[in-house]
Amino acid sequence: MTNTALRESAFPDAVITEAIRWTEEKGPLDDAQAMRTASSLTADSHARITVRALQLGERIGLQPELARARQWGPWVLLGLVALVVVAGLGLAGNVVGGGERHINVIVALVSLLGIHLLTLLLWLAGLWLPLGSFNTSSLGWIWLSLTARVAGGKRGQAPVLMRAATGLLTRARLLPWAFGLVSHGIWSLSFLVVLAALLFALAFRSYTLSWETTILDPAFFVRAVQALGWAPAQLGFPVPDSATVLSATPGAAGQRTWALWLTGCIAVYGLLPRVALVLLSAIVWHRRRAALHPDWSDAYYRKLTARFAALAPPAIVDADPGRAPGIAPAGLAPSELQDTLFVIGFELPSDIAWPPAGLPAAQVHRIDGSAPARRSLLDQLALARPRAVLLVCHAASSPDRGTERFLREVLAHCGECRLWPAQDVKSVQNDSAVGAAQRWIDWLQATGLQRIAATHRLEDALQQLGAAP
Known part of the structure; x- marks a missing residue:
């Protein structure tokens, strides 16, 4: 083992070290040989604990399963992306694929942004509230769970490895950001596909865009359209005026304004927040990844340190x-x-x-x-x-x-x-x-x-x- 490998643990080594800690909660493993090997390789107490864990992990099959998870991870992610893209195309098809070529802009906006806004609010809540359900509802958690299941099967070491990985991420205050990096990335790609399909359909087919209501005041829609259109207008997207909104049959110019307003709302309230959060998650991960190591002050690691000290000649x-x-x-x-x-x-x-x-x-x-x-x-x-x-x-x-x-x-x-x-x-x-x-x-x-x-x-x-x- 090189000196580089004996420095501060990389994330996979930290996962194995934490997984051994959780495994030994059920009872200590026979570690006499692992203790002697670790003592002979380095004098650093943290590195010794890591080497001991890696020795025990090889014996009980942790490293092979972790290696399989790292191999399957990109493929599972690709499959999840394909699923979300197909779902996005389905939503876009529901909006522009009707035989009557009539689009209710408010219904279209809610259908394209509703689930996105709900999951985004849950992710934001997970940043401030220590509730695991907010994180487990994200695409990042689904990706991690599927990867563990595919790599480990029903009887593998996936549960203890997942517990170790999420524990390290939680301690480093990176769990929502790590899941967010995956989740926001998938959502960004989905919105790109939706916008491409929507623009293609609107560019080469003729649609009638309008709104409908039975109980709401038309003035409500005027105010809602103006309010929702303010942010897209800062990027150059047009906003229908009150006459266009209240008109039962707006002309070609009015239809074009409605179409660009709908496209601008999807881009500003759907795509841009997800892209911004992908970049923010990547920055936070880069800054905090050095904290991805076990809590060496934990009683379990202190006991191991004392045992290594007692083994010293x-x-x-x-x-x-x-x-x-x-x-x-x-x-x-x-x-x-x-x-x-x-x-x-x-x-x-x-x-x-x-x-x-x-x-x-x-x-x-x-x-x-x-x-x-x-x-x-x-x-x-x-x-x-x-x-x-x-x-x-x-x-x-x-x-x-x-x-x-x-x-x-x-x-x-x-x-x-x-x-x-x-x-x-x-x-x-x-x-x-x-x-x-x-x-x-x-x-x-x-x-x-x-x-x-x-x-x-x-x-x-x-x-x-x-x-x-």
Whole structure:
């Protein structure tokens, strides 16, 4: 795999990554080999998650189905365009194909623009209202659904791939624009065909254009024709005057004005908005497509990041003479934290009472320092994102590189961390608590972990964390 492939995921890779996330909602996949492969290819956590997903996707058949969908997509779109064009020709034929060659201009206008205006209003509503029905009523959604059905059949992975793709588009605020690019494009082509057929018929056949009513005031039609004709008039289309509108049998000039007015209304209120929205959708897609990647802050991806970190080979962190201390991880932002306290007993001997007396409400854990125990606890921290962590260590033990590495991993998953060197019974009797705590403090300073304060009193550590009982 090239370095380019390991950069920010392209949209197909992002779809596979999200599809694996939805698949694993039903239960985790066996990913031991995929984890090792991803770890060996790159050090970037996001790229590792993507490589892992691509490995699992190949195994369960996601990539082949996505490839089939990309192959069938243009053909399904071509078929949908043909259907809409035939429907447009049918509408134009209904308007100009009557044997009496009489056209009711108002009925013709409503029949040619009615469905277009309704679907356009639904699409505009989908931009502002978070209701999926507005998007699923568009030609873009129909195209995506048909493509998925043709590519995947009845038992394929189409549902999870569609869910992943639409989820990514929604998160990037691109779903209505992506569907709009397809839908407005098809409508534009349809109006071009309708206008061509209408102009051809009006140019080479003689028609009588008029309006009819039983209950409406004729003055209403005069005002309606003038109002509807204002925008086309800005582009040079004529507007029938009141005498022409009220005339029962307008002459040839009046018929020509009616025909051009009808054509101008279809062009201005039908074709031009769709063409403009095609261009706008393309611009929005170009500007926002960089946001088409998974939400890496999601708990699922944070857990995978922690698992990859646990797979990393242990580094030698015992300070050599003259070695500069490392930089402590910055931790999580306040907006990412939950108001939770974790109390962790780390490699404590059996004669230390656990849990300590006087703890407030907290999640209490005790681990022996083994790799599986550390990984399990770090996974829980990645999901919980606690405001504070209190790490309880054995005061008489010597802090080592394993302790330093574990502390750095803990800092990356919480807001703040404090350390309490707990005493066993013998040490308490020898009154060595202050000296042991100072040794831990000196070690924290030397390893660049100044963010972690150590104190020999549990009450002081809890008070520093704002969790005093």
